[in-house]
Ligand SMILES: Nc1nc2c(ncn2[C@@H]2O[C@H](COP(=O)(O)OP(=O)(O)OP(=O)(O)O)[C@@H](O)[C@H]2O)c(=O)[nH]1
């Protein structure tokens with residue numbers, strides 16, 4: 507229900523000062539450049555292009571905030587791990603996103619998106635380490651499940667869930683999704699909608 511209602515773009519923040527002042531529960535979408543963050547937000551909200559999607563990795567440079575039905579906030583984070591990104595951009599990403607993730611009191615969960623075909627890469631592992639150390643609750647969402655065989659998706663899900671056992675801030679189950687076929691989208695919607703009403707942090 508929540509996701510089929512009003513969805514408004516609020517603002518794009520390039521620094522901490524630009525982050526909107528709101529106490530609504532918030533969900534963040536993090537992941538490597540091109541993993542499918544903006545596409546997933548479009549699919550979840552049923553909008554074709556509320557979150558801009560790109561063929562050029564590194565397109566989303568600011569944190570884009572959306573508000574669902576005046577009930578929940580969504581934050582689309584700039585992608586990381588793009589090898590060709592200038593060093594100064596990488597530093598900017600790290601500072602802005604780390605400060606946001608560690609300091610956002612209203613953040614209920616971070617969805618860390620990982621490509622189903624590749625699994626966690628070094629940059630994903632660094633982000634998971636940071637989230638575990640800062641006790642920021644996160645869930646792994648595998649993207650682009652349409653690109654590989656269903657069996658391989660299941661396998662990747664199991665491998666990731668096994669790795670997560672030793673990670674204190676990780677939600678134990680992994681969700682496989684595709685913005686193309688809609689796989690996992692309604693499941694993810696209900697998972698996130700439940701966080702909008704509950705006050706628990708994990
Ligand atoms: N086949 C397939 N392609 C997808 C899927 N999700 C995203 N893509 C494609 O992957 C590319 C990147 O998608 P984006 O949603 O822009 O990725 P992003 O993570 O927001 O990228 P940045 O903003 O650069 O960090 C686009 O060409 C999308 O069409 C999916 O589920 N299946």
Ligand SMILES: [Mg+2]
Pocket residue numbers: 543544545558559560565566582
């Ligand atoms: Mg994007």
